[in-house]
Each structure stands twice: as C-alpha cells, then as structure tokens.
Amino acid sequence: MNYRKWVVGVVLAGTALSLAVAPAPSNADQYLPRLGDIMNLVQVRHAKLWFAGQAKNWDLAAYELAQLKQSLADAASFYAGLPVDNVTTLSQPIQSISDSIAAKDGKRFASAVTELTSGCNACHATMERGFVAIRIPTDKPFGNQDFRPKGR
Ligand code: HEC
Incomplete structure (x- = not known):
C-alpha cells in the first residue's frame, strides 16, 4: 500500500x-508534483535556455524551450487555479523565442527571453508571489554542463 x-x-x-x-x-x-517544484524546473530551464542562446547552441536552446513549455503546460493542467491570462500571454514571447532560434538570431532571442521573463513576473505579481523575482541570469548555474555547441 x-x-x-x-x-x-x-x-x-x-x-x-x-x-x-x-x-x-x-x-x-x-x-503530483507541487507547483513550487514544477516552478523550480521552469527556473532551471529558463536559465539553461538563456545560456544555450548566449553560446549560440541553437539545438540546446530549442530543446530547453520545449522543456520549459512542457513544464508550464504541466503547471497549467495540474493547477487549474492559475490565471489563464497569465498563461496565454506567454505564448507570444515563446513563439518569438522559437522564431529567433530558427533564425539563429541572438539579438531577437535576447529580447524575446526578456519578454518571457516579464511574463513570469506578471503572473507572480497576480498570484501574490511578487517576491519571486525572475531576471535574465547572471551566472551559469551548472558547471557540469558544457553549453557550447558540439565541435567548437
Ligand atoms: C501562470 C502563473 C505563473 C507563471 C506564468 C509563472 N509562474 Fe512561477 N510561480 C507561480 C506561482 C503561483 C508560484 C508559487 C508556487 C507555490 O507557492 O507553491 C510560483 C513560484 C515560482 C518560483 C519559486 C519556486 C521556489 O520553490 O522557490 C520560481 C523560481 C518560479 N515561479 C519561476 C518561474 C519562471 C522562471 C517563470 C517563467 C518562465 C514562471 N515562474 C512563470 C506562478 C507562475
């Protein structure tokens, strides 16, 4: 049992x-993972996505974006109380990130991830979790992962 x-x-x-x-x-x-636990995964993927883009490792960036989307989808499906608007407004920056990855456009990538980050914080504010302030990461979180594209 x-x-x-x-x-x-x-x-x-x-x-x-x-x-x-x-x-x-x-x-x-x-x-059933707790919402805060899913969010920690979202945070990790947000950071890895950023560093993949900085390293111009577009394959990794595409992968991390897919993982991030999946975690957010899990959060929305398991926790129906999340405000729908705060979820749907993320689709636009996510699409821009996807387009920038396809175009290997680092500048567009950076502004799209910044826009996504504002979307994270907008929901945290709505949910009275404004103290969880997400930003573009400054330090690489994982010393055990090489973010550079293979063969460089
Ligand atoms: C639709 C709403 C919503 C969106 C969008 C959202 N979050 Fe959250 N997030 C929450 C809520 C609600 C909590 C608080 C969860 C709890 O208290 O259990 C939270 C908590 C967190 C935490 C704290 C977890 C911890 O244990 O320290 C982090 C980190 C986080 N979110 C990252 C992100 C990132 C990064 C994004 C954007 C890519 C994002 N969130 C987008 C609603 C959202």
Missing part, C-alpha cells in the same frame, strides 16, 4: 461518513 492510500485509509477510518466520500481520482497512484 502506498503512503498516500495509507494516509487516506487512516484518516477515513475515523469517520462513519468515510464511505460516502467521493472516490479517489483515477490517478490517485500518480505522483
């Missing part, structure tokens, strides 16, 4: 009404 079922079992055992409680959702056995 997994921990969650065990907890639910113990909690429900205490009350006669327990059997009337709605059945556990079908995905009860799946691990």
Whole structure:
C-alpha cells in the first residue's frame, strides 16, 4: 500500500461518513508534483535556455524551450487555479523565442527571453508571489554542463 492510500485509509477510518466520500481520482497512484517544484524546473530551464542562446547552441536552446513549455503546460493542467491570462500571454514571447532560434538570431532571442521573463513576473505579481523575482541570469548555474555547441 502506498503512503498516500495509507494516509487516506487512516484518516477515513475515523469517520462513519468515510464511505460516502467521493472516490479517489483515477490517478490517485500518480505522483503530483507541487507547483513550487514544477516552478523550480521552469527556473532551471529558463536559465539553461538563456545560456544555450548566449553560446549560440541553437539545438540546446530549442530543446530547453520545449522543456520549459512542457513544464508550464504541466503547471497549467495540474493547477487549474492559475490565471489563464497569465498563461496565454506567454505564448507570444515563446513563439518569438522559437522564431529567433530558427533564425539563429541572438539579438531577437535576447529580447524575446526578456519578454518571457516579464511574463513570469506578471503572473507572480497576480498570484501574490511578487517576491519571486525572475531576471535574465547572471551566472551559469551548472558547471557540469558544457553549453557550447558540439565541435567548437
Ligand atoms: C501562470 C502563473 C505563473 C507563471 C506564468 C509563472 N509562474 Fe512561477 N510561480 C507561480 C506561482 C503561483 C508560484 C508559487 C508556487 C507555490 O507557492 O507553491 C510560483 C513560484 C515560482 C518560483 C519559486 C519556486 C521556489 O520553490 O522557490 C520560481 C523560481 C518560479 N515561479 C519561476 C518561474 C519562471 C522562471 C517563470 C517563467 C518562465 C514562471 N515562474 C512563470 C506562478 C507562475
């Protein structure tokens, strides 16, 4: 028995009404990442995306952008309470980043990532998390990853 079922079992055992409680959702056995945990992944990918673009490693940048989009999509689907507007307004900067990667245009890339970053902070402000202030990263976060394109 997994921990969650065990907890639910113990909690429900205490009350006669327990059997009337709605059945556990079908995905009860799946691990649901906490929103803050997904956001930490988004933060990592935001940083890696930036450094990939700085190194003109466009393959890596495209990969990190896809990962970042997926994490944001996970956040939106698992946490329906997130403001829809703050999610949809990200699609425009994300498209610009994608276009700039395809065009290998470092300047456009930089301004599109800056725009995306404003979108991160706009939602944090809406959600009363304005103290989580995202910016263009200054230091490379991962000394164990070479951001340069292969063969250079
Ligand atoms: C649609 C809303 C929304 C968007 C867009 C958004 N965030 Fe968040 N973010 C949140 C919320 C809500 C929290 C607080 C989560 C919590 O308290 O569990 C958060 C928390 C965070 C945290 C703090 C996590 C921690 O444990 O320290 C980081 C870092 C973060 N976001 C990064 C980003 C980055 C980077 C982007 C943009 C690429 C972004 N977020 C876009 C809503 C959003």
